[in-house]
Amino acid sequence: MPDQEPAQPGPDAPRRGVSRRGLLGGGVLLGGAALATGGYVAGQAGAEAAGGGGDTASYPFRGTHQAGIVTEAQDRLHFAAFDVITDDRDRLVDLLRRWTDAAERMTQGQSAGPLGAVNGGQNLPPDDTGEALDLPPSGLTVTFGFGPGLFDHPDDGDRFGIADRRPAALEPLPHFPADVLDPARSGGDLCIQACAHDPQVAVHAIRNLARMGFGTVSVRWSQLGFGRTSTTTTSQSTPRNLFGFKDGTMNIRAEETQALDDHVWVGADDDPAAAWLTGGSYLVARRVAMTIEVWDRQPLGDQERFVGRFKGSGGPLSGGAEDVDPDFEMQGSDGPIMPVDAHVSMVHPSRFEGARMLRRGYNFVDGTTELGGLDAGLFFIAFVRDPRTGFIPVQTAMARSDLLMEYLRFTSSALFAVPPGVAPGEHVGQALFA
Structure with missing residues (x-):
């Protein structure tokens, strides 16, 4: 586990004041090897723990762990899942190489390709789609994941000779009680999570990576998100979800090195x-x-009982500030002050042998439903060491008994293995295909 102390100013620290135009047009292009080496040797977590929000912040792409996990949660999300439409291993590996190069460039405020959006030939498509020209890095992080179908496709089997390297925990998530999943927006062979403070920067990243994958992958489904619903560093305040309640109060933070390891x-x-x-x-x-x-x-009063917290302060109904652990034994005139089927009670780590997860979700509003209501909610993202112990038991208990379930419908579900960080000279997932 790398050092989690805030980084000193240097190649790993979130950088400010360097515009995308300055990087591309001012003759200050940083060599990819220099960026990679500096970011990897010093370690990523310190810079990520230091945070730095704002449009001009940037984070190193390479490091011990992928960025976009313990990085200070940004304001916007574009998440995309892909189907691999080739059985050519070399072609897939080549795409991962090109995706790695492009992601590293974009997270540093550069274009997706070396020629950019306007410097190529007039008779050729440009290297970059151009909608992020002149925009700063906006704290962009790009995180890659591999789904179960990459290892053992239900129709095509072991297309890439990696089935024996499939993690035992990487099975499609079970169908939980009350799931109303849309298969067309669930699953996927690959995923990319792009987070930034500017929605156009996040969309630009996914758009260009999808464009580069033409003929090798196709977009299966995607989701836009706004307004983070979790806190990933101690410097951030707790946000609210669309029910108006503070969300992710007890989330794992980047500074909790032992909790991250566990x-x-x-x-x-x-x-x-x-x-x-x-x-x-x-x-x-x-x-x-x-x-x-x-x-x-x-x-x-009912809303607060369903959640188990006060809507204003975020503190538990048993009393105290937001970060005080609930007292599930405290009794009132009608039983426990903390209802046993309140959301906080149902998902508390004490019920699951201390299992915790690092949440990194976002709100979404996708227009209206066919009934005229808001098509809105939470795009839940969580990172866990093992979904069999860190997520599935929690979701099962919630789906069966949580009071909030009357107001929730789970419409999409997916699980991906997220490789470790990328070393200098390597591409994402290189150890898997070695």
């Missing part, structure tokens, strides 16, 4: 067949539609 990063002895995943994690993605209009008609 609950987020895959250990060297976790799965001998998948040693390539050591230092990586598992990404759980679940699209949670909220019945906003029904919720908005509930009395405040």
Whole structure:
């Protein structure tokens, strides 16, 4: 586990004041090898823990772990899942190389390709789509994941000769009680999570990576998000979800190095067949539609009982500030002050042998439903060391008994193995295909 102390100013620290135009047009292009080496040697976590929000912040792409996990959560998300439409291993590996180069460039405020959007030939498509010209890096992070179908496709089997390296925990998530999943927006062979403070920067990243994958991958589904619903560093305040409640109060933070080792990063002895995943994690993605209009008609007292927290302060109903642990034994006139089926009660780590997850979700509003209500909710993202112990039991208990389930509909579900960070001269997932 790398040092988690805030980085000193240097190649790893979030950089400010360097515009995309300055990088491309001012003759200050930084060599890729220099960026990679500086970011990798010093380690990523310190810079990420230091945070730095704002449009001019940037984070190194390379490091011990992929950026976009413990990085200070940005304001905007574009998430995309892909199907691999080739059985040519070399072609897939070549795409991963090109994606790595492009992601490294874009996270540093550069174009997706070396010629950019306007410097190529007039008779050729440009190297970059151009909508992020003149925009700063905006804290962009790009995180890659591999789905179960990459290893053993339900129709085409072991297309790339890696089935024996599939992690035992990388199975499609089960169908939980009350799931109403849309298969067309679930699953995927690959995923890319792009987070930034500017939505156009995040969309630009996914757009260009999808464009580069033409003929090798196709977009299966995607999701835009705004307004983070979690806190990933101690410097951030707790945000609110679309129900109006503070969300992610007890989330794992970047500064909790032991908790990250215990609950987020895959250990060297976790799965001998998948040693390539050591230092990586598992990404759980679940699209949670909220019945906003029904919720908005509930009395405040009922809303607080359903959640188990006060809406204003975020503190538990048993008393105290937001960060005080709930007292599940405290009794009131009608039983426990903390209802046993309140959301906080149902998902508390004490019920699951201390299992925790690092949440990194976003709100979404995708227009209206066919009934005229808001198509809105939470795009839930969590990183866990093992979904079999860190997520599936929690979601199962919630789906069966949580009072909030009356106001939630899970419409999308996916699981991906997230490789560790990328070393200088390597591409994402290189150890898997070595």
